[in-house]
Amino acid sequence: MPSDLAFLVATLTRRGLLKxxxxxxxxxxxGALRNWGFSLAGELRQAAARDPDRVALVDEERGEISYRELLDRAERLARSLRGRYGVGEGDRIGALCRNHSGLVETALAGGLLGADIVLVNTGLSGAQLAVVAEEQRLRLLVHDAEFVDRVVGLPPEVQRIDERDYPELLAGAPLGELRPPARDGRTIVLTSGTTGTPKGARRPTPNGLGPLVAIIDRIPLHSGARMMIAAPLFHTWGYAALQMAFALRGTVVLHRRFEPVAALEAVQRHACTALFAVPVMVQRLLEVPAPATRPPLEIVAVSGSALPGGLATRFMDRYGDILYNLYGSTEVSWAAIATPAELRRAPDTAGRPPHGTRLAIxxxxxxxxxTGQVGRILVGNELLFEGYTAGAPERAGRDDPAGGRLLDTGDLGHLDADGLLFVDGRADDMIVSGGENVHPSEVESLLAELPQVREVAVIGVPDRTYGQRLAAYLVLHPGETLDPEAVREYVRRYRARFSVPRDVLFVPALPRNATGKVLTRELRRYHRA
Structure with missing residues (x-):
């Protein structure tokens, strides 16, 4: 459509990509984009063709790596994987790595060969890893040295590469030409697995600049941006940030582990204007002393879980109005983005759909x-996932009358009179207590506003009389105290009686996975029926 083309050109111009x-x-x-497409490997090639000497990665151990050097390393690794391990189109390579250049090079090498990359959550146990390797039919697993004890139970047919093997693989790479594969390699992201074994979701390769433009219209990233990606690269959000960085010919700063003080120092040292994180990382940044000099950040973009009550406002009060919140999932990519102005007005909003995204409640x-009534959230855009691997049941959806398909996110939400989206919780988290529908997330957001509370989770648990009831699990700031009845009275003051948690438990920490999501199955261990 002409309007879509005009929007694309205008956005690319505003963000400096048409200089x-x-x-x-x-x-x-x-030519690189024409031959290699808009995959991660294609974006690397176009960036190396246009700005070969620009720094692509800053690795805390290996230092600066230019786009020219990164492409050379990825090509050598690809030739080694092909020559020594027989990796080719359609094979699957697992990557069990933290945020460092080795994971990036593995993903790039797989893309250059047309192989699928399975991004493995670093929080999986050895038993879970063995199941994932079998279900995803891994030919090869690349892993960090710290996980050597965790990979011993893999099926014998899965070949393994320790990160310590990388120097020899690169130095001894056979000669040979890499041609564009007949099929694009797919990126397979594992769902967060908060309730069981994670499923593999096949991510599509973008077929143009539309997805990038939709995001950078709402999150004002510019060409050449210097970005610290603290969100795990094995997570949809961290990997998407990497894709955007290469498309923008930007510089990515990586640390294996997130430590708030070290992250702030790195942002300052490398003049990062953008930080990609998950909400729990933003919370951790507020728990350390504010730096003497405000960091040069212009954008802090978060995704992966809900922003707890008041977090957006507290963060912007300290660091400025630079917080952007993307609501989406592995399956739908994105649904809505909240800008700083929208978060100031409504700190718990998920924002508005980006250009080209269709949203229905x-x-x-x-x-x-x-308007204002809660329903299921359905989303349509250019990057809906292609389905689960290993025979998992497909996500429900329906055809969109305007064209395309709408996918059920599994979340409940509503729109306000101004068109802002609010997520009211997971559809399967809503409980029925004594005949009343109760959304745990409403109570969770309320309790998060108590000054004594560092973290909180509210879930439904079985109840012999009412069917289900709410249980609240609170982590307090050091030195703070709260009485369970005072917590219940606080909720009673602002919510209906059936929203008052009968169980109020104080715990030392909330169990979380590697992306910061609370593991509800672990919480239930505290509960007594």
């Missing part, structure tokens, strides 16, 4: 809900 340059390099850049019969 004049060397005709020879621009031609090479366009439907009732149980699939009909539209009135």
């Amino acid at each position: 004049p340059g060397s005709p020879r390099r621009i031609a090479a850049q366009l 439907v009732d149980r019969q699939g009909g539209p809900t009135p």
Whole structure:
């Protein structure tokens, strides 16, 4: 559509991607995209063609790596994987790695060969890893040295590469040409697995600049941006940040582990203007002393879980109005983005759909809900996932009358009169207590506003009389105290009686997975029926 083309050109211009340059390099850049597409490997090639000497990665151990050097390393690794391990189109390579250049090079090498990359959550146990390796039919697993004891139970047919093998693989890479594969390698992201064994979700390769433009219109990332990616790269959000960085010919700063003080120092040292994180990391940044000099950050973009009550406001009060919150999932990619202005107005909003994204709130019969009424959230965009691997049941959805498909996110939400989206919780988290529908997330957000509370989770637990009841698990700040009845009275003051948690438990920490999501199955161990 002409309007879509005009929007694309206008956004690319505003973000500095259409600046004049060397005709020879621009031609090479366009040729790389034409031949290799918009995969991670294709974005690397276009960036290396246009700005070969720009720093692509800053690794805390290996230092700075230019786009030219990164492409060379990825190609050598790809040739070694092909020559020594027989990896080719359609094979699956698992990557059990923290945030460092080795994971990036593995993903790139797989893409250059047309192999699928399975991004493995570093929080999986050895038993879970063995199940994932079998279900995903891994040919090869690349892993960090720290996980050597965790991979011993893998099926014998899965070949393994320790990160310590990388120097020899790169130095001894066989000669040979790498041609664009007949099929694009897919990125397979494991769902967060908060309730059981994670499923593999096949991510599509973008077929143009539309997905990038939709995001950078709402989150104002510019060409050449210097970005620290603290969100795990094995998570959809961290990996998406890496894709955007290469598309923008930016510089990515990586640390294996997130430590708030070290992250702030790295942001300052490397002049990062953007930080990609998950909400729990933002919370941790507020728990350390504010730096003497405000960091040069212009964007802090978070995704992966809900922002607990008041967190957005507290963060912006300290660091400025630079917080952006993307609501999405592994399956739908993105649904809405909240800007700082929207978070100032409504700190718990998920924002508005980006350009080209279709959003519907439907009732149980699939009909539209009135403004303000809670229903299931359905989303359509250019990057809906292609389905689960290993025979997992597909996500429900429906055809969109406007074209395309709408996918059920599994969440409940509503729109306000101004079109802002609010997520009211998971559809399967809503409980029925004594005949009343209760959304745990409403109570969770309320309790998060108590000054004594560091973290809180509210879930439904079985009840012999009412069917289900709410249980609240609170982590207090050091030195703080709260009485269970005072907590219940606080909720009673602001919510209906059936929203008052009968169980109030104080715990030392909330069990979380590697992306910061609370593991509800672990919480239930505290509960007594």
